[in-house]
Structure formats: C-alpha cells, structure tokens
Amino acid sequence: MKTDKQTLQIAFSKSLTILFSYLFVAMAYGMMMEQAGFAWYDSLLVSFTVYTGALQFVLITFLSSGASLLTVTLTALLMNSRQTFYSLTFLLEFNELPLPRRLYMIHTMTDETYAVNCSLPLNQPNRKDVMLLVALLSRCYWLIGSVLGGILGQLIPFDLMGIDFCMTALFVIICIDQWENATVHTPALIGFGVGLGALLVFGKNSFMLPALLVTSGLLLLMNKGGAK
Amino acid sequence: MKHTTVIATILVTAVTTFALRAAPSVIFHGQRKMPDWLDRLGKMLPSAIMAVLIVYCLKDIGDDWIGIGIPRMLAVAIVVFSYKWKHSTLLSIVSGTAAYMLFLPLF
Numbered sequence: 371m372k373t374d375k376q377t378l379q380i381a382f383s384k385s386l387t388i389l390f391s392y393l394f395v396a397m398a399y400g401m402m403m404e405q406a407g408f409a410w411y412d413s414l415l416v417s418f419t420v421y422t423g424a425l426q427f428v429l430i431t432f433l434s435s436g437a438s439l440l441t442v443t444l445t446a447l448l449m450n451s452r453q454t455f456y457s458l459t460f461l462l463e464f465n466e467l468p469l470p471r472r473l474y475m476i477h478t479m480t481d482e483t484y485a486v487n488c489s490l491p492l493n494q495p496n497r498k499d500v501m502l503l504v505a506l507l508s509r510c511y512w513l514i515g516s517v518l519g520g521i522l523g524q525l526i527p528f529d530l531m532g533i534d535f536c537m538t539a540l541f542v543i544i545c546i547d548q549w550e551n552a553t554v555h556t557p558a559l560i561g562f563g564v565g566l567g568a569l570l571v572f573g574k575n576s577f578m579l580p581a582l583l584v585t586s587g588l589l590l591l592m593n594k595g596g597a598k
Numbered sequence: 599m600k601h602t603t604v605i606a607t608i609l610v611t612a613v614t615t616f617a618l619r620a621a622p623s624v625i626f627h628g629q630r631k632m633p634d635w636l637d638r639l640g641k642m643l644p645s646a647i648m649a650v651l652i653v654y655c656l657k658d659i660g661d662d663w664i665g666i667g668i669p670r671m672l673a674v675a676i677v678v679f680s681y682k683w684k685h686s687t688l689l690s691i692v693s694g695t696a697a698y699m700l701f702l703p704l705f
Binding site (some may be wrong): 389390391393395398412415416419420421422424425428429430432433436437439440442443446447448449450451452453454455456457458460464465472476477479509517530532533535536537538539540541542543544546548549552554555556557559560561562564565566568569574577578580583588589590592593594 | 609639640658674692
C-alpha cells in the first residue's frame, strides 16, 4: 500500500474523535482490570485479541467471578451481534481486499470505526486506505489506553475502590443514547423487566444466562408476531 | 480463578467477537440482503441487552442496601442528570465514578 502524507492526514483527522473517547475509556478499562487484580499485560492481551468496548468491561467481572464459558459465549454473542450488521454494510468493499487486509478490517470493526467509515464520502480519494489507517490508528489508541490505565492504576497512591462504577456509568450512557434514538422502547423495557425478574428468581450469581436467553427469545417472538 | 480458565475465557470471547464480525463475509458472500426478521432482531437486541447489563451492574445492591445501594443509586442519578444536561461521555463517567468512590466510605 502506498501511503502518501495526505491520506495519512485525512485518516488522522477522521480518527481524532475516536482518539479521545478510546484513550479515556480504555484507560478506565485498564484501571478497572488493575483493581480486579490483573496486570497491564493482561489488559493488553484482552484489548489485542478481543478489541471491543463494552464487552471487555463485562469480561473483567466474568474473569474475577468465574462465569461459565456458556454464559461468556452467549453474552459475547448478544452484546456484539450488532457488529455483524456493521460488517454487512461494507461487505462488498471488503471483499475486494486481499485476504489478510480483509481479515484486519473485519477484526477492527467497532462501533466507532463503523461510524467514521460511514461518514467517508464514496468518492473519497484512497477511500480504502483511509479506512485502513483509521482502523489501525483507533486500535493503537485503544491498546495504548489499556496499558496506560493499568500502569496509572498501579502508580496512583490512593485506593481505587469503586473504580468499577465506570462500567455502570458507560452502560447507563449507552442506554440513554439508545433510548433517545429509539421510536419503540419495548426492547429496553423487556430487558429491564426480564433482568430484574431473573435476578430475583435465580440470584445474582446465575441470572445472566437465563436473563439473556429469555430476553432474546421474547424479542424473537415479538418479531415473528410483527411480521404478519 | 485458574490461569487456564482465564485464558480460555479470553479466547472464547475473542473468537466469538471475530466470528460475529466475519459472519457476513462467510454466510452472505456477495449477497447483501439479510432476512427481514433477523434485520429487525438486530435493531432491537442492543437496547434490550444493554438494559439486562445495567441490571447486572447493579446486582450487588441486594447485598447491602445502604452501604452499596445508596452510593450506587446516587452515582447513577449523577450520570443520568449530567448526561441529559451536557451529553458528554467524559464528564458523566468521570463525575459519576468519582462521586461513587467518594460516597462509598460514607455509607
């Protein structure tokens, strides 16, 4: 790939919004990992292999509480299924790329890179190179943030007890965004209702799996009903 | 948690996440259209799952309604109001988390 300076400049300016949110959220992630007893290289490993925002936070609690692999898989499936739809948008374009580069573009498809890719005009010069560089830069921000957070967590002299609340805060914010953008609020209400119900019935250590299963089952039924 | 279990958990998450991102390439080849019901499910799922996850975040409240419950609910209120006010992710996460860390020893 020929990378001229101009393409790099465009990609960098496009990635600036991602820079701030990724560095910050990844640092919170690294600190929460550190507080849960994991080292910065553990955070680096997860950020390197998994590379997904919200799910990495849930993974910390799964790792420290020892959730079953079934719960882990189902949570990952349901939380990240939206990214299947992201890759679908760029399917035809990605299929023109050589295999290693296609795999990289698929791996780096996150909420934020998707949003930036969607904002690129179709006649953008070197469009695919800009996409690749945005993906590469964003991934670097995320990795740097994770490591920095872990190291800062060790250096900060006071106790980080309660830092895990940043996950709750992040999810509440995502929920508000989704609520504001939605015309129908039934799915969110079903999630809250089933979640609370399952928590009461199954207890806090084993309610996630039934809650996720019942929630997606109910949504499926709703869909089938709506199709008629 | 045993080290092998930690690695297995990370690996399973990584493979599942990659598989989801790669699914369209494998299943749909050049054909762009998804079945309608799957498309609609995909639009509804994220907000429902996020709601379940918020319940998950607050599941420990029952252990100690005052010591954990009050700080958590106050901090959640701060996140909601600050986000409704400024719509800044940074401001809301920092103020909510800082408030929670300050409240925790108070109750």
